[in-house]
Amino acid sequence: MSDTTLPSAADRPWSARYAAGQPRHLDPAYPDALSMFRSAVSRNPDGDALRYFDGRLTWAELDALSDALAVGLLDVGLTAGDRVALYLQNVPQFVIGLVGTWKAGGIAVPVNPMNRARELDLLLRDSGATVLLCLESLYTGVAREVLPGTEVRTVLTTSEREYQTRDDPRAFPGGRPAGVAGTTDLRELLGTHRGSVPPPVSLAPGDTAFLTYTSGTTGPPKGAMNTHGNVVFTSGVYATWCGLGPDDVVLGVAPLFHITGLIAHVTLAQYLAAPLVLFHRFEPALAVDVIREHRPTFTVGAITVFIALSNAPNADRAAFASLRTICSGGAPIPPSAVTAFHDVSGQWIHNVYGLTETTSPSHCTPIGVRGPVDPASGALSVGVPVPDTVVRILDDDGREVPTGEVGEICTSGPQVVPGYWNKPEESAAALRSDPAHPGELHTGDVGYTDAEGWFYLVDRKKDQINAGGYKVWPREVEDVLHEHEAVREAAVVGVPDDYRGETVKAFVSLRPGSAVTPEELIAFARERMAAYKYPRQVEILDEVPKTATGKVLRRELRDRS
Structure with a gap:
């Protein structure tokens, strides 16, 4: 929000925030993420679903393209529950691939486009993906040498230059790679099956929508099984908590392979039937120009994104004027960084907190309120638990600690995953069997609460x-x-x-x-x-x-x- 008189937490106690409309409970609007997408198509068929530089795809066009992909996937033998790896930057093909995978009954596996051979090999082997959709440059530069040892039997390649006509050198350095022998061109496959519709698919809230791999900052990545129910719930949390609707425009600054980009960008836009603005990959000055052109109203990104934006040479208040709500998560936020961004942009950043295993947010700072800074530690609050979410601070023996005392953040609610892919021991260690709090996630993050119920993140236990x-x-x-x-x-x-x-x-x-x-x-x-x-x-x-x-x-x- 750009209101320079944004009230501090002390001006509005927690009870007043509830009275002002913050929900305690959130009923899932759809049984699964594909139903959520289909609702967007029916509500706004001719509206923009994706904006990519000067390119546009309407919801009806996105529906037709994902139909064609689903038919193509079924044609090469994909069966219910099979995995499709998406090794892409923030391009329209990522969304086409995600929805097409669901329509074919499959599970999407988003892959970090920065991954090199060893990392890609680990994820493909662990997930057992049988189809890989990737950029041509990533295939020729990385994937080609990895695939012979994996279960991948179909490779679809595509270019970041599709679905737009303007080649900005900041987004597209170098020329288009040549030589993709042994792969199927995505555009040709979509053309072959254009107009075809896949058979109906039945998806349940407990079915896995995608495997989102943890960052591996403290150990080997693990595939969190984010379910369709998880996805619908957290998409609704962002929409409801942030007061968003179909007239909003979502800016995709977070990488789509990450849980923040998946939920706060891709599936949130589907929940709202609102446009999602993509621009290949983050470059600060380019991002500022994209904001000027497309006038987004909402975004979520790591604080490093907003630090970079505030230091961009073309950044000024006019550039950010369209943004009404900005949230940041994924990494601790220094209070000074929030102030510095406001000084440049006129916008306040609202802190959120969540993990891959909580399918994005478990805590949010109420919109329209500045989160408090703990006077003793100088830490900025990560907010309060979102609807239907119980968060406890526990000591090493599993006992709740008093207010103000540091312990492990443990979360239970509709957003918590059921476990990690093919890792029962790791799943049991993270999701403890507490009869009073079934499916409670032990996050490995350390924090505390204050007397008003605000939560503060201290650090990772291992750090x-x-x-x-x-x-x-x-x-x-x-x-x-x-x-x-x-x-x-x-x-x-x-x-x-x-x-x-x-x-x-x-x-x-x-x-x-x-x-x-x-x-x-x-x-x-x-x-x-x-x-x-x-x-x-x-x-x-x-x-x-x-x-x-x-x-x-x-x-x-x-x-x-």
Whole structure:
């Protein structure tokens, strides 16, 4: 929201927020995600479903294209429950592939387009995908060498240049790759089956809609089985909580392979029967131009996206004027970053929190309210539980901790997945058998609540630093470093130390045109933190290594220390 008088949490206690219309419960509007899509087609057949640079696809056109794909998938032998891997950037073919897979009775497997051979091989083998839909460039550059050892028997290739005519060099560097022998061109397959309609398919709320692989920041990726019921519920959460409708326009800044992009972009647009704006992959200045052109009203992205947008050379308040609601999740948010983005854009960022295993949001900051900042830790609240969701803070023995005390965030509700694909032991470890809280997810995230019911994320349990017996949470140190005017991004890890066993090291990147020395940053933090917390080492990088969704790769930082 762009209202500069946006009230703080203290101005509107939690009871008043409920009275103002925040729902306690949310009835699923559709039995499955495909029914949700079909409803969008029937409600708005001639309206834009997808906008891709200067290209448009209406809901009726998207319906026909996904019908043709479903028929083509059935023609090559896809059966109910088979997996279709989508190895694509943020392009229309991703949505065509997702819906076409559902129409054929299959399960979609979104794959990070940044994955290289080893990572792609792991996901294809683990999922048992029999069909791969990928960009030509990703096939020739990565997939071709991987496929012989997998169960993939059909490869469909496509180009990021389809469905638009304008080749912006920022989005499409280089030429179109040549040589895709041994694959089927997606456009040709769709043309072959154009006008055909697949037989009816029966999908239940408990059926898996897609396997969404965890980022692997703390271990090998696992395929979360996000069900159709999970998808419908969380799509409805965004629509209801954020007050969205068919007149809104969704901006796709999050990668579609990730749970945020899947829910807050693709299936939310289907829930609303509203347009989804895509632009291949994120580049800040390009994104600002796309916002100016298409005038989106809503988006969700990692805080790194909004930091990058606020530093884009063409960013100003006029560019962001159409946006009414902005949410951010996927990575901790420094309060200073929210203020900095507002200074440039005039827009407030509303914090949300969720995981792959919660099919996106389990917590949201009520729209129209600034989330509180805990005065003791400086942490920005991740919001409050969304409808029908129970969240407890538990100690290591599974007991609930008092208000204000730190423990593991444990979540149960309609958005929680039933488990991980072919991993019963990992599923049992994450989803404990508590008769009073069946299917409760132990997130591995550490946090606490305040007296008003606001939740605060501290860090991952595995990221805690033990410095000479003192416990240090990286998030707190990062938030302090973000307060320095020269710091663009900060990431903190524990590194071996002969005296303390482990000590605090910070990695930072700087704002364009800024300069600061490691010694100056150490002194800055020392003035603001307890002696055991401030970083003893600081290393300045061009970029802090992150996943495609903005999560810091702490393992990579530890390995280089």
